[in-house]
Amino acid sequence: MTDDDQEFAGDLARLRRSIDNLDAAMVHLLAERFRCTDAIGELKARHGLESRDPRREAAQLKRLRILAAQSGLDPDFTRKLHALVVREVITNHEAVKFESGAG
Numbered sequence: 541m542t543d544d545d546q547e548f549a550g551d552l553a554r555l556r557r558s559i560d561n562l563d564a565a566m567v568h569l570l571a572e573r574f575r576c577t578d579a580i581g582e583l584k585a586r587h588g589l590e591s592r593d594p595r596r597e598a599a600q601l602k603r604l605r606i607l608a609a610q611s612g613l614d615p616d617f618t619r620k621l622h623a624l625v626v627r628e629v630i631t632n633h634e635a636v637k638f639e640s641g642a643g
């Protein structure tokens with residue numbers, strides 16, 4: 541192995557260790573977020589509120605677009621990620637509503 545090969549292998553391993561740490565953090569952050577949205581789903585079902593809150597989502601998207609631009613993340617990717625997460629949250633809320641007999 542040349543010095544260049546060794547440097548490459550070291551860089552790749554170091555970067556992949558960071559990615560593994562970041563993936564673990566993302567899983568923990570998402571788990572915590574779903575714990576909060578599950579609790580909100582229970583509250584909404586109990587109080588007869590709609591699962592979806594378009595005004596809240598619009599405010600989140602506005603804020604996320606700014607944060608993405610500030611941190612160098614593609615704002616469109618941020619929008620797609622938000623849509624994916626919220627879609628899952630709404631599915632969970634609808635299930636809770638149905639199970640509670642409010643659906």
Ligand SMILES: C=C(O[C@@H]1C=C(C(=O)O)C=C[C@H]1O)C(=O)O
Binds near residue numbers: 580600629
């Ligand atoms: C969690 C809520 O319910 C829905 C899910 C949202 C989210 O995942 O952030 C935001 C708005 C709602 O459409 C909420 O109203 O806060």
